[in-house]
Amino acid sequence: MSGPWGICEECNQENTGYEWCNACNAKHFQQNFKNWTSGNDDIDKCIQKTQLSANYSCEVLEWIPYNKFYDLNRIAKGGYSIVYREKCIDGFICNWDNKNQNWPYEKKSSNFCTIFVQVRVEIVQLLQIFG
Numbered sequence: 136m137s138g139p140w141g142i143c144e145e146c147n148q149e150n151t152g153y154e155w156c157n158a159c160n161a162k163h164f165q166q167n168f169k170n171w172t173s174g175n176d177d178i179d180k181c182i183q184k185t186q187l188s189a190n191y192s193c194e195v196l197e198w199i200p201y202n203k204f205y206d207l208n209r210i211a212k213g214g215y216s217i218v219y220r221e222k223c224i225d226g227f228i229c230n231w232d233n234k235n236q237n238w239p240y241e242k243k244s245s246n247f248c249t250i251f252v253q254v255r256v257e258i259v260q261l262l263q264i265f266g
């Protein structure tokens with residue numbers, strides 16, 4: 136018997152979310168840590184923590200360099216944050232591609248993912264203000 140999300144093709148354990156295996160994806164993310172940095176240790180650790188603990192794709196934060204964004208629109212401002220709706224050239228990662236052994240970038244915008252994109256943009260903005 137398998138759980139609601141089926142069995143992971145890599146480790147044959149139950150997936151923790153839709154096409155998502157927490158243990159295997161944490162490993163894939165960890166191998167990729169050396170390939171990116173926000174330039175700030177605290178932010179790196181925060182993002183890495185979400186990548187290691189995520190049980191499904193939308194729990195993941197991902198660092199995207201500022202120059203990957205285009206079409207920035209400021210849609211709200213309040214408190215300590217400014218919210219931008221933006222588009223990202225590469226889209227963003229969703230599910231590990233076991234066949235090609237990489238994180239394919241998907242250009243889609245479910246509500247969940249948009250929220251996280253906005254959080255990422257805010258971090259970029261804060262870095263620009265305080266960095």
Ligand SMILES: [Zn+2]
Pocket residue numbers: 143144145146147148156157158159160
């Ligand atoms: Zn697995």
